[in-house]
Amino acid sequence: MLRRIVSYLALVLFATTAAAADDLAPGVRLLPGRFVAGEQPDGNTVVFDGAGGLIVFDTGRHAAHTDAIIDYAHARDLPIAAIFNSHWHLDHVGGNARLRKAYPDARVHASGAIEQAMHGFLAKYRAQIEPILAKPDADPAQKAALREELALIDAGPALYPDERIERAGVQAIAGRRVQVGLETRAVTAGDVWLFDPATRTLAAGDLVTLPAPLFDTACPVRWQAALGHLAKVDFERLVPGHGAPLTRAQFATWRTAFDHLLACGASKAAKDACIDGWMRDAQSLVPVADEKLARGLLDYYVDNSLRGDAKKTRDLCGG
Template sequence: MKSSLLFLTAFAYAAVSAAEPPYTFIEGKVPEDVQPDGNSIVFEGPKEILVIDTGRHPEHTDKIIAVAKARNKPITAIINTHWHLDHATGNARIRSAYPGAKLHASTAVEEALQGFLIRNVEKAKARLEDPSVPEPRKADTRLYLNAINDPANLVPDQPVKGAMSINVGDRKLQLHLAKYAATEGDVWVHDPASKTVFVGDLVVVPLPFFDTGCAEGWRQALAEIDKVDFQTLVPGHGLPMDHAAFSNYRSAFDAFTACAGSSQPTASCVAIWMQKGAAFVAMHPDPKYSEAALAYYVDQVLRIPAKRAEYCGNPNEAAR
């Protein structure tokens, strides 16, 4: 596309092809005072627009809509890589502007709407009534409540239950489903023509977010991605990277999660990511953030049997 919005010509971790990609990359921001937005991708076809992930805040989603308006083409399809609301809240805003947009996603969101996504409803309502809570945090709370009270814009009308494809003009995007990885069902997208993969939160910088993750299934998902012939990988958060950088990420992930599954001290596991994933840690301004988050995930998620039981489902399925 000739006038890409927020298009990056230089990638963060390694040099990649200088050729302009056939999509618009809209970077999700991670400010300190509000919840983040995930990255979004906009593909333009001859008569239509396809979007991968829609962000959380109106300011982010409006950038997606601006591309469609500038091209004078409707958004006809949305792909959600997973149900986390920083990637899916914008669905409603886009479908309000383009009611014909079909939503492609895994059905994992249906269970999340009965469990993880509704656990904090009462706390959220209390925040809205608390005069000491800053307005930006209240605005995020309203977005959360509005999203979970509007399941029609989160539950797919085109479920991704396995490998499938979707066309954008003559371009065929290949959709894959990773079970029990960053969530119960993560969709990742391969564009063979540009040798690009879009993987959502299966890759996150500066470190993987395990809040709803299953280490076993996630390792398998990264192994499957590594087999694909691609040159560029677009993560759920952070800037695009080349295949070699992704392989380094996978190596750090495997070593970190293996440590977390052992009896080694938490500090040893944290040190593994801080060393092997140093290039990714460096993308955050405060290394102490990564250290604290990694320690939390080891102690409060990865080593808690109840968490593994909840997020890994059938162990045999997660290990496939």
């Protein structure tokens, strides 16, 4: 009995802190994703209160991140009613199967782009992982991480949407009125953002990321145009796919840094000048602890995306 009381008290305490701390606005909670060098990231998750259930925007990659979403739902004593995925990257859809298992009634809303990616980008990624796992001398920690990646890819249709988002518009989701945005061929073939007019919160997914933009599957010029669409939304705070929430002024700073980076990438300037330019423009947004990570990312993306294979970029931009 005593043990029961103690655990009940712990639950109440947890529930109290969970409801009070870290809310971006009333009924809007950020569960931050981890992004550190040498590890695969988790995207940020934003949870909105619906009527009698929660709306989860992005589900993370690692079990620990997804479990934090489930713990939050438990603490609030509310089911997860709806899930949105900003795009198909594993750090944003990886938790779908786990959440569906915990909440079988939750409907997943996303663009259909994951189905093509599963047979393209993700199939190629899988084919790169297998030979590393077959190497007897590969680092055991790396192997364990890669096995988790394989398991995510092999979840296949369990990551796919129930409701394919094919156009932008205002919808009632779990009783909450939200504006659903859809950008095509920006960061991926289909990028979804969610605007909550009640709190003026914009969940932007990887259309905005810190400490740097992530160009792996992007069409840079269409992405640039998509940022113009976000700028027209009447948001007070923008939650990026990675990094801390931004004010309107901070988003404008980020967007200028992005524009300069693209212009630099298209010029004959030295790669280091492009990297230094981003670091200067976005200095107020990049935490000191992430500067090295930002430089490392840009070092890769200037060569491989902004100045990479022109045909690959054309294909990503739709030919």
